Amino acid sequence: MTSDMTMIKESQLFKTIKDAKENLGFTLLLDITAIDNLNKAHPSSTRFELVYVLRHSSFENTMIFKVAVEEPEIGVATISSLFSSADWAEREVYDQYGVNFIGHKTLKRLLNHNEFVGHPLRKDYEITKGQYCTTSQDLMDEMRPLLKERNLDLRQDNLMVVNLGPSHPASHGTIRTLAALDGEKIVAGACEIGYLHRGFEKSCENHNYNQIIPYTDRLNYCSAIMNNIAFAKTVEEMLGVTLPDRGIFIRVIVGELSRVIDHLVCLAAGLLDMGGQTNYWYLFNPRNNAYDFLSKLTGARLTNSYMRVGGMTHDLYEGWREDLADVLTKIDFGITESLKMITHNRIYNERVQDVSPVSAAQAIDYGFTGPNLRASGVAYDLRFAKPYYYYDTFDFNMVVGSVGDTYDRMMVRFDEMNESMKIIKQAVKRIPDGAINVVDRRITMPEKGCVYGGIEGMMNQFKLVVDGVKVPEGEYYGAYEAANGELGFFIVSDGSGTPYKVKVRPPSFYHMAAYPKIIENYQVADAIMTLGSLNVIAGEMDR
Amino acid sequence: MDVSNTHLLDEAVVTTTLDAIVNWGREASLWPFVFGTACCAIEFMATAASRYDISRFGAEVLRFSPRHADLLIVAGTVSYKQAPILKQIYDQMPEPKWVIAVGACASTGGFYDNYTTLQGIDEIVPVDVYVAGCPPRPEAILDAVLDIQRQLKREAKFEVRNLDFKGKLDDV
Numbered sequence: 230m231t232s233d234m235t236m237i238k239e240s241q242l243f244k245t246i247k248d249a250k251e252n253l254g255f256t257l258l259l260d261i262t263a264i265d266n267l268n269k270a271h272p273s274s275t276r277f278e279l280v281y282v283l284r285h286s287s288f289e290n291t292m293i294f295k296v297a298v299e300e301p302e303i304g305v306a307t308i309s310s311l312f313s314s315a316d317w318a319e320r321e322v323y324d325q326y327g328v329n330f331i332g333h334k335t336l337k338r339l340l341n342h343n344e345f346v347g348h349p350l351r352k353d354y355e356i357t358k359g360q361y362c363t364t365s366q367d368l369m370d371e372m373r374p375l376l377k378e379r380n381l382d383l384r385q386d387n388l389m390v391v392n393l394g395p396s397h398p399a400s401h402g403t404i405r406t407l408a409a410l411d412g413e414k415i416v417a418g419a420c421e422i423g424y425l426h427r428g429f430e431k432s433c434e435n436h437n438y439n440q441i442i443p444y445t446d447r448l449n450y451c452s453a454i455m456n457n458i459a460f461a462k463t464v465e466e467m468l469g470v471t472l473p474d475r476g477i478f479i480r481v482i483v484g485e486l487s488r489v490i491d492h493l494v495c496l497a498a499g500l501l502d503m504g505g506q507t508n509y510w511y512l513f514n515p516r517n518n519a520y521d522f523l524s525k526l527t528g529a530r531l532t533n534s535y536m537r538v539g540g541m542t543h544d545l546y547e548g549w550r551e552d553l554a555d556v557l558t559k560i561d562f563g564i565t566e567s568l569k570m571i572t573h574n575r576i577y578n579e580r581v582q583d584v585s586p587v588s589a590a591q592a593i594d595y596g597f598t599g600p601n602l603r604a605s606g607v608a609y610d611l612r613f614a615k616p617y618y619y620y621d622t623f624d625f626n627m628v629v630g631s632v633g634d635t636y637d638r639m640m641v642r643f644d645e646m647n648e649s650m651k652i653i654k655q656a657v658k659r660i661p662d663g664a665i666n667v668v669d670r671r672i673t674m675p676e677k678g679c680v681y682g683g684i685e686g687m688m689n690q691f692k693l694v695v696d697g698v699k700v701p702e703g704e705y706y707g708a709y710e711a712a713n714g715e716l717g718f719f720i721v722s723d724g725s726g727t728p729y730k731v732k733v734r735p736p737s738f739y740h741m742a743a744y745p746k747i748i749e750n751y752q753v754a755d756a757i758m759t760l761g762s763l764n765v766i767a768g769e770m771d772r
Numbered sequence: 773m774d775v776s777n778t779h780l781l782d783e784a785v786v787t788t789t790l791d792a793i794v795n796w797g798r799e800a801s802l803w804p805f806v807f808g809t810a811c812c813a814i815e816f817m818a819t820a821a822s823r824y825d826i827s828r829f830g831a832e833v834l835r836f837s838p839r840h841a842d843l844l845i846v847a848g849t850v851s852y853k854q855a856p857i858l859k860q861i862y863d864q865m866p867e868p869k870w871v872i873a874v875g876a877c878a879s880t881g882g883f884y885d886n887y888t889t890l891q892g893i894d895e896i897v898p899v900d901v902y903v904a905g906c907p908p909r910p911e912a913i914l915d916a917v918l919d920i921q922r923q924l925k926r927e928a929k930f931e932v933r934n935l936d937f938k939g940k941l942d943d944v
Contacts, residue, residue, distance in 0.1 A: 259835075359889070403809045424857075426853065428886035428887055447811055450814060497815070531815060628866060
């Protein structure tokens with residue numbers, strides 16, 4: 230299957246996208262990326278093409294625009310005046326592909342360091358060509374215009390500029406925020422990311438589809454299995470295959486369990502940041518129980534690599550029901566105890582309520598998805614908007630906040646864990662017997678008995694391992710509701726077993742892009758809580 | 773105790789070397805600085821939480837200022853962009869100091885053999901213990917701490933370690 234795309238002319242780009250936003254209702258910009266056609270067997274007219282993925286305000290449909298770029302150095306018009314989320318998305322394309330965006334205010338590198346030469350995702354950039362970085366940039370080139378916009382002067386207004394991160398206990402990984410302070414109040418902020426840029430997309434172009442699964446684990450490492458599922462699901466949709474029911478139910482069960490684990494880590498760490506250490510024990514320990522279950526099932530605690538294209542590595546083990554029920558009881562206990570400590574806790578409530586609120590319109594403009602968008606009162610969840618894996622047959626609710634402050638973002642996660650556990654309990658009751666994998670010798674591995682017992686099975690295994698699963702030629706965007714929001718994969722296949730290009734649509738990337746804007750006018754201590762509540766995972770953001 | 777009872781002190785005297793007594797003190801009071809960047813940092817969180825409980829080995833006083841710490845735990849992938857920051861943090865730590873590379877990425881770059889990932893932190897800072905795994909289990913991280921404690925017993929008291937180490941970023 231391939232996605233429907235509309236080819237537009239360079240000169241029409243801004244007008245067309247503006248029209249799509251204002252008249253057709255495509256208000257959520259999901260992602261911008263480029264394709265380098267250098268190595269294509271049948272190259273299109275130009276070397277670079279830009280891809281814009283937008284989602285309709287009813288959240289059901291996406292629209293993809295494609296633009297052929299005549300001259301990458303001249304580039305195309307920026308759409309950052311239409312969508313705030315385009316700001317960083319365009320910077321990333323510039324950084325990775327070297328395509329210019331005319332009129333962009335701060336078109337500079339985003340993921341790679343400032344001494345980097347070349348554009349790594351171009352096909353003629355060698356994957357192993359690393360470049361040492363010797364110094365960090367001071368980020369004042371971004372800060373100065375921000376202060377100027379606000380009519381502020383560092384000296385006259387007695388402002389102080391401080392760095393939060395990239396190595397800071399509350400920066401949850403490796404995020405750098407430069408904040409200009411007036412006393413304790415943040416008057417302007419700028420962020421630098423890319424410290425955990427690990428070249429996911431370039432690595433994908435050098436591995437076959439099933440070899441990419443372990444890389445997807447490490448995108449959002451707090452809920453690795455969800456990334457596995459999102460990727461495998463996208464490839465399966467391209468292949469046009471559907472899993473047998475048992476496989477689907479296993480995916481629902483472990484996927485929802487991963488969502489719970491993700492939220493547990495987010496809340497445990499967030500509450501720890503404000504000194505709620507007891508909450509950390511209560512929320513983190515049941516997570517360990519969940520990991521015991523997952524390691525028994527998959528062999529790994531954190532990075533499970535459980536899914537494969539066309540199914541998963543193996544079936545559930547004997548006695549999984551009891552173990553899972555035990556895990557759910559413990560998680561429920563942890564959530565209850567933690568909520569007891571914070572629900573009527575004045576310190577907690579006053580520190581998070583009305584802090585960094587994001588309105589519904591702003592959240593859409595920033596490209597928020599998932600719990601952070603729902604906290605702002607927008608009822609968007611792919612499991613409801615475009616149900617897959619029988620989600621329309623489960624009895625569960627969508628949790629929606631009201632004002633989108635730090636409190637809402639945390640509470641939406643607390644409640645979503647309960648909803649996920651409801652889904653798991655129903656799925657455990659309904660899971661059928663039968664096959665877990667697609668039965669298609671071009672996709673899934675043969676039984677080990679056939680591999681060791683006959684030449685056909687052995688060659689089948691050999692071809693699948695060496696060549697990979699061959700995916701029909703085409704370009705496709707597939708989306709999945711992961712713990713942090715819409716996790717999308719845009720895959721370009723040339724018909725071989727290795728993708729020509731893979732682009733992740735990472736929810737955290739867009740949450741982080743909004744972060745310096747929403748912490749403004751709040752205190753440093755509030756900014757720490759806000760970052761915790763956005764649950765920015767560096768692995769997914771920087772890829 | 774009444775200090776005038778000098779005969780009690782006479783009985784309590786133990787002879788030892790200064791090295792042994794200093795190292796005995798260091799061994800059970802390692803103060804780690806956790807340079808957590810990625811997946812391994814999540815497993816480090818589990819190591820510090822109550823089930824695995826790193827405080828059983830006297831290393832629970834996590835410091836987030838390198839100037840307070842004597843054990844650098846690098847948990848996660850270090851990119852070229854991150855490398856100067858790692859070096860700066862290492863340089864800020866007072867001597868004597870030890871370094872643990874947690875996981876495949878910190879040890880060798882792991883399966884990120886590409887344009888952005890540092891192929892092992894030992895290109896930048898000297899490493900005392902490498903921990904295998906992607907990510908390693910909490911037990912493996914605890915084992916690395918115990919390993920540092922064993923190594924540390926052999927140290928001479930106030931010597932600066934790794935003087936001859938030359939990292940890739942040391943001359944620039």
